[in-house]
Amino acid sequence: xxxxHPPPRSALVTGGSRGIGRAVxxxxxxxGVGVIVINYLENHDAAAATRQEIESLGAVxxxxxxxxxxxxxxxxxxxxxxxxxxxxxxxxxxxxFGAFKPLSNLKAxxxxxxxxxxxxxxxxxxQRCLPLMPQGAVVALSSLGGRRAxxxxxxxxxxxxxxxxxxxxxxxxxxxxxxxxxxVAGGLxxxxxxxKFPDASRLVRSVVAATPAGRIGAPDDIADVVAFxxxxxxxxxxxxxxxxxxGSSLM
Amino acid sequence: xxxxxxxxxxxxxxxxxxxxxxxxxxxxxxxxxxxxxxxxAESIDIVDIRFRIEDEWKIKIDQREMVDSLGKDLxxxxxxxxxxxxxxxxxVTRHVAxxxxxx
Numbered sequence: 001x002x003x004x005h006p007p008p009r010s011a012l013v014t015g016g017s018r019g020i021g022r023a024v025x026x027x028x029x030x031x032g033v034g035v036i037v038i039n040y041l042e043n044h045d046a047a048a049a050t051r052q053e054i055e056s057l058g059a060v061x062x063x064x065x066x067x068x069x070x071x072x073x074x075x076x077x078x079x080x081x082x083x084x085x086x087x088x089x090x091x092x093x094x095x096x097f098g099a100f101k102p103l104s105n106l107k108a109x110x111x112x113x114x115x116x117x118x119x120x121x122x123x124x125x126x127q128r129c130l131p132l133m134p135q136g137a138v139v140a141l142s143s144l145g146g147r148r149a150x151x152x153x154x155x156x157x158x159x160x161x162x163x164x165x166x167x168x169x170x171x172x173x174x175x176x177x178x179x180x181x182x183x184v185a186g187g188l189x190x191x192x193x194x195x196k197f198p199d200a201s202r203l204v205r206s207v208v209a210a211t212p213a214g215r216i217g218a219p220d221d222i223a224d225v226v227a228f229x230x231x232x233x234x235x236x237x238x239x240x241x242x243x244x245x246x247g248s249s250l251m
Numbered sequence: 252x253x254x255x256x257x258x259x260x261x262x263x264x265x266x267x268x269x270x271x272x273x274x275x276x277x278x279x280x281x282x283x284x285x286x287x288x289x290x291x292a293e294s295i296d297i298v299d300i301r302f303r304i305e306d307e308w309k310i311k312i313d314q315r316e317m318v319d320s321l322g323k324d325l326x327x328x329x330x331x332x333x334x335x336x337x338x339x340x341x342x343v344t345r346h347v348a349x350x351x352x353x354x
Contacts, residue, residue: 042311070306099295109272109299 008089008136008230010035012081014068014125015095017047019191020141023219024092025050027227029057035085038063039077039095068095068121069113078128088132090230093122093140093163096156100196103154111155118159119166126170126181135178137230140167141222142185142241144249152198160185164241171239180238184225187245189217213246221246255348256308265340268303272296282337290336300339308347317342 011033015021017040025036036059040047047063054061062084066077081088098114099106122140129138145153146160164183171181188207194200207216225244228234243249270277273290286292292300301312320342321333 042313067302067305069302072306099293101293107293107296108274110293110295113295113299113302 008033010037010085010088011090011092011230012037012039012088012125012129013092013094014039014121015093016040017043017050017063019094019193020186020189020219020222021092021094022046022050022053023223024094024226025054025061026057027220027223028090028092028230029054029059029061031227031231033090034059036061037081037084039066039068041065041067041095068125069097069116071124074121074124074128078125078132082132086132087134088129089136091125091129091133091136091138092226092230093125093138095121096141096193098156098159100152100156100198101154102152103158106155111158114155114159115162118156119162122163123166126166126174130174130177130179133179136180137234138170138174138179138181139226139229140181140183141226142167142183144185144187144243144245146185146241148249151203167241168239175238180229180234182229182234182237182239183241184222184229185241185243185245186217186222187211187248189219189222191219207248210251211246211248212250213248215246217244217246258344261344261347262340264307265304265343266336268307269300269336269339272299272303280336282335282340284336285331286334286336286339287331304343308343310346312343312346 011028013021013025013036016025016038025038028036036054038047038050038061040063042065051061051063064077064080066073068074095117097117099110126138140163142160142164145157146164150157167181167183174181188204194204197203204216208214222244225242229237266277266280269280273292273296275290284290301314305312321330
C-alpha cells in the first residue's frame with residue numbers, strides 16, 4: 001500500500017460470521033469499508049446476523065459460505081468475490097479450526113485438517129487475492145500458541161507458527177507490489193472456541209490469573225488491532241505479528 | 252444436482268473416505284463397525300469424514316440433522332450402537348442421487 005493510499009473500501013474476512021471475525025467485520029464497517037465479503041463455513045444464521053449488523057453500520061455485506069479446507073471451495077469463494085467487487089483492498093484471515101488435544105496422540109488426519117484450514121488456506125487465499133488487489137493490506141489472526149506451548153493446542157499452535165512464517169515471507173514478497181502483510185497474535189479470547197478446550201473453565205481461570213490486565217481478551221480487543229493494521233497509519237509495518245494479550249505473555 | 256450414482260459406488264467411496272480419515276484398513280470397515288467404540292473416531296474425525304464426503308459430491312451435510320436422524324433422546328450406548336459405517340453409507344446414499352437398479 002502506498003503511503004498516500006486512501007482508506008480501504010472493500011474487504012474479505014474469512015471466518016467472518018462469528019467471534020473475532022465478526023468483530024473484525026464490525027470494525028471494518030465502522031472504519032468506512034463499504035463492501036465486506038463475509039466468508040463462513042456453514043452457520044447461515046450467524047452469517048445473516050452479522051450481515052444485518054454490518055449493514056446497520058452502513059456497509060454492504062455479502063455472506064459467502066465456503067469450506068476453506070478444500071481448495072476447490074476457495075476457488076469458488078474468490079469467483080464470487082470477483083463478482084461482488086472488482087477490487088479488494090483488505091483481506092483478513094480469521095477462519096480457524098483444529099484439534100484440541102495433545103500432540104502426543106494426534107492423528108495424521110487431525111494434523112492435516114488443522115493445517116489446511118489455518119495455514120494452507122491463508123496461502124491459497126492470498127494467492128487468489130493478488131489479481132484483485134493492486135495494493136492493499138492482509139492481516140492473519142495468529143495466537144500465542146504459535147510461539148508458546150499451550151496445553152491441548154499443539155496442532156493449532158503448529159498451524160499458527162506456519163501462518164506467522166508465511167506472514168513474514170509474503171510481506172517480503174508483496175511489499176514491492178504495495179501490499180502489506182501482518183498478523184495479530186491474541187491470547188485467550190472470549191469466543192465459542194474456548195469451550196473446545198478440555199477443562200475450559202480451569203484454563204480461563206489460570207489465564208486470567210496470569211494476565212496483568214486481569215481478564216481474557218474480547219473479540220474487539222483483537223479487531224481493533226486488525227483495524228489499525230489495515231489503516232494508513234500502519235503504512236510502515238510489514239511482516240509483523242503484533243501481540244495483543246493483556247500482557248499475559250510477559251510473565 | 253448430482254448425476255445418478257450407483258449405490259455400490261457410494262458405498263465404496265464413503266468407505267474409502269472413512270478408511271483414509273481414520274487410517275483404518277478398509278477390511279475393518281464392515282457396515283456394523285461402530286465409529287466411536289470400534290474405530291475410535293473422535294469428534295474432529297467425524298467432521299473430517301463429513302468434509303471429505305461433502306467435497307466428493309459437492310453436497311452439504313447438516314451434521315446436527317445427521318446425528319438427530321439416528322433417533323431422539325438416545326443414551327450414549329444407543330448412539331454408539333447406531334452410529335456405524337453402515338449408517339454413514341445409508342445417510343450419504345440418501346443425500347446423493349442414487350441409481351439402485353441392478354448393474
